[in-house]
Amino acid sequence: LERERAYQLVRTHIENKHQAFIVYPLIDQGDNDEVKAAVDDHEVLQKDIFPNLKVGLLHGKMTPDEKESVMKAFRNQEFDILVSTTVIEVGVDIPNASVMMIEGANRFGLAQLHQLRGRVGRGDEQSICLLIPETEDSLENERLKVMTETNDGFVLAEKDLEQRGPGDFIGYRQSGFADLRMARITDIRLIELARSVAEELFTADPMLSNPENALLLSKVSEFWHSENSDMS
Incomplete structure (x- = not known):
């Protein structure tokens, strides 16, 4: 009808x-x-x-x-x-x-x-x-x-x-919730703060070789390995 x-x-x-x-x-x-x-x-x-x-x-x-x-x-x-x-x-x-x-x-x-x-x-x-x-x-x-x-x-x-949901930030999914989580993807202030902190960190330590960044390096490597596996 x-x-x-x-x-x-x-x-x-x-x-x-x-x-x-x-x-x-x-x-x-x-x-x-x-x-x-x-x-x-x-x-x-x-x-x-x-x-x-x-x-x-x-x-x-x-x-x-x-x-x-x-x-x-x-x-x-x-x-x-x-x-x-x-x-x-x-x-x-x-x-x-x-x-x-x-x-x-x-x-x-x-x-x-x-x-x-x-x-x-x-x-x-x-x-x-x-x-x-x-x-x-x-x-x-x-x-x-x-x-x-x-x-x-x-x-x-x-x-x-x-x-x-925002989908994957990289990858092929067009919907669904991303593996990288935050309270609200539409929280612009939080996104801007995260970007600012990331820029400062990679300016100071682009290879994440400092001991205090060892955990972050591990997580980034894990994330990229997972993404490359999904795309192959």
Whole structure:
């Protein structure tokens, strides 16, 4: 029902001579048929949901020329709807696009959702961003609710860090809590103090060869060894 209402809102905006984005977390489903994906849903949207509209497709596996061609066509209003992945997150300016529907919204961080919704509302008309989660998980929906409470990107970035964790400072994880712990990653004063102390220490003893720094040297070596093992 929620998705059907979203589709109807998309139709309404298009009837009013505007355009729409429908964003997906994946390019294609592969072996994961529980997650909606751009390539798979593009065909369904064109044939079954919006048969009388023109639906374009844009994703990261396309060549630069292909992507530019699709964006040019959308900019020239040759498509009513652009089905896309997060390749539109930055550098896309389509003033006539007034509605965005984000599938699998719970798979995105708040800061990324904020970036995405910034792709609509760039013209004079009122815009709307519709978040469609994969599940009815109350915790996830509470997290997404923050998007309705503020348009401040800094506030959303802080909430994102609090809720998803900062990930590894180095390495490949994009979420989850880091191996280096502190009370709050958003505590700017604590971060600045730690950086200042570290700079002073390494200026005085860049190789950590002084006896009083032996424990720190051991911990740093242990940390780097662990990171290199994870990356290999």
